[in-house]
Amino acid sequence: MPKIVDHEERRIHIVSAVRAIIVRDGFDRVTMRTIASELGYAHGAITRYFPNKQAILTAVFQDLHDTANSRIAEGVGEKRGFDYLHHVCASLLPFGRRGRENARVVLAFWSLAAQDDEANAVYRKHTGRWREYFTRALTEAAEDNTLRGDVDIEVAADEISAANSGWQVAAALNPPLVTSERLTHALDALIGSFRA
Amino acid sequence: MPKIVDHEERRIHIVSAVRAIIVRDGFDRVTMRTIASELGYAHGAITRYFPNKQAILTAVFQDLHDTANSRIAEGVGEKRGFDYLHHVCASLLPFGRRGRENARVVLAFWSLAAQDDEANAVYRKHTGRWREYFTRALTEAAEDNTLRGDVDIEVAADEISAANSGWQVAAALNPPLVTSERLTHALDALIGSFRA
Numbered sequence: 001m002p003k004i005v006d007h008e009e010r011r012i013h014i015v016s017a018v019r020a021i022i023v024r025d026g027f028d029r030v031t032m033r034t035i036a037s038e039l040g041y042a043h044g045a046i047t048r049y050f051p052n053k054q055a056i057l058t059a060v061f062q063d064l065h066d067t068a069n070s071r072i073a074e075g076v077g078e079k080r081g082f083d084y085l086h087h088v089c090a091s092l093l094p095f096g097r098r099g100r101e102n103a104r105v106v107l108a109f110w111s112l113a114a115q116d117d118e119a120n121a122v123y124r125k126h127t128g129r130w131r132e133y134f135t136r137a138l139t140e141a142a143e144d145n146t147l148r149g150d151v152d153i154e155v156a157a158d159e160i161s162a163a164n165s166g167w168q169v170a171a172a173l174n175p176p177l178v179t180s181e182r183l184t185h186a187l188d189a190l191i192g193s194f195r196a
Numbered sequence: 197m198p199k200i201v202d203h204e205e206r207r208i209h210i211v212s213a214v215r216a217i218i219v220r221d222g223f224d225r226v227t228m229r230t231i232a233s234e235l236g237y238a239h240g241a242i243t244r245y246f247p248n249k250q251a252i253l254t255a256v257f258q259d260l261h262d263t264a265n266s267r268i269a270e271g272v273g274e275k276r277g278f279d280y281l282h283h284v285c286a287s288l289l290p291f292g293r294r295g296r297e298n299a300r301v302v303l304a305f306w307s308l309a310a311q312d313d314e315a316n317a318v319y320r321k322h323t324g325r326w327r328e329y330f331t332r333a334l335t336e337a338a339e340d341n342t343l344r345g346d347v348d349i350e351v352a353a354d355e356i357s358a359a360n361s362g363w364q365v366a367a368a369l370n371p372p373l374v375t376s377e378r379l380t381h382a383l384d385a386l387i388g389s390f391r392a
Contacts, residue, residue: 026311104310111307114300114368115222123369155381158373162382165365166358172310173319177354185351186358193389 011049011059014039019060023101027057027108054112058119061109064102065126068092072133081144082191085137085160089191092130092164093183094171100178103171127161134160138194148196156194163190207245207255210235215256219297223253223304250308254315257305260298261322264288268329277340278387281333281356285387288326288360289379290367296374299367323357330356334390344392352390359386 017039021030030053036043050056071091079087094103113119134157141147163186171178213235217226226249232239246252267287275283290299309315330353337343359382367374 027307028311107303107307107310110365110369111223111303114303115224120369127366127370152381152385155378155385158378158382159359159385162359162362162366163355164362166360166362169306169361169365170323170358173306173316174323182351182354185348186354189348189351189355 007049010045014041014046014049014056015059015063018056019063019102019105022057022060022105022108026104027053054116054119057105057109057112058122060105061119062122064105069129081137081141081146082195084140085134086187086191088130088133088137089160089164089187093167093187094178095180095183100171100175103168103175106168107172127165130164131157131161141194146196148194151194160190203245206241210237210242210245210252211255211259214252215259215298215301218253218256218301218304222300223249250312250315253301253305253308254318256301257315258318260301265325277333277337277342278391280336281330282383282387284326284329284333285356285360285383289363289383290374291376291379296367296371299364299371302364303368326360327353327357337390342392344390347390356386 014035018030018035021035021038025034032043032046032053035053035056036046039046046056050059068091072088075087075091076084094100109119110123113123135153138147138151138153138156142153147153167178167183167186210231214226214231217230217234221230228239228242228249231249231252232242235242242252246255264287268284271283271287272280290296305315306319309319331349334343334347334349334352338349343349363374363379363382
């Protein structure tokens with residue numbers, strides 16, 4: 001009987017294994033050969049899903065962000081205003097060992113997205129969506145009279161976006177500085193600066 | 197008469213040309229061969245100064261930061277407190293076309309620094325120094341009674357560091373969003389959030 005391959009399962013397996021290889025070795029050291037050999041697949045079994053390592057990195061990044069978006073959707077409940085903003089940011093910031101590991105993937109992906117239109121479109125899709133979340137949260141805070149009167153919502157959304165990206169950099173490049181305590185304090189201070 | 201080579205001049209020439217090539221093509225597409233051929237040097241004339249392209253990227257990054265540090269030192273005058281903080285951040289943020297171009301170099305370097313100890317040490321040296329500047333500025337603001345009473349200086353220094361890094365990401369990956377106006381508003385809002 002011919003072997004039946006579950007393609008979606010295999011794709012997920014590749015993405016998850018490559019994430020671990022990037023975290024361990026760094027993206028530049030990843031080759032299609034290492035990936036195939038570590039997974040015990042023939043080279044062609046990888047290229048069937050991903051033509052090159054850049055395509056896999058984009059899929060790994062996309063996967064991290066799908067996970068983050070599920071986390072946001074799951075815990076959101078009836079949250080609005082600053083509670084909602086806190087929830088979204090806490091889901092995106094690089095908390096814990098997993099967060100610091102993922103930050104290494106994020107940095108490799110950003111470097112690719114500076115040079116590759118397809119990767120760049122993925123970056124813009126995600127950051128654009130999150131910016132809408134921030135704007136929604138701040139608009140709700142204004143409706144609820146909890147937003148400080150002189151806060152400009154667009155400027156504040158820019159600040160939140162920059163802070164979230166900046167913490168990824170620190171988490172990847174100087175992980176001892178990025179403890180959960182410091183992340184929590186910084187997030188509280190940022191949100192606090194918008195409160196009436 | 198043998199040709200006399202000014203090694204420092206040649207080194208500077210290589211670094212400046214490679215910056216332009218990274219901005220134009222992206223770091224992944226840079227090869228030692230392209231560099232040598234665009235500069236009209238023999239391959240060996242490049243490797244004499246830099247053993248590989250990672251070493252050149254580190255030198256280009258180091259050069260950007262030496263330039264930023266000179267800009268900070270030149271304009272600083274008698275500035276202290278929030279004036280000093282504004283001056284330092286304005287020198288680091290990706291203002292203008294040059295700032296957006298340099299941000300592409302910064303992202304490529306960060307990706308390297310996540311995988312390479314030497315590059316990582318350069319990153320930590322610079323960000324560590326800037327963090328000291330932020331701390332100094334906030335400490336002076338506290339002495340001058342211009343710092344809001346509930347601001348924790350370490351947390352605020354973390355916030356400023358994250359914001360500065362985050363704007364590099366946006367400048368490289370979504371340059372139309374990073375106008376001088378938006379950068380200025382975000383910097384003013386961040387500093388404003390620390391003021392008494």
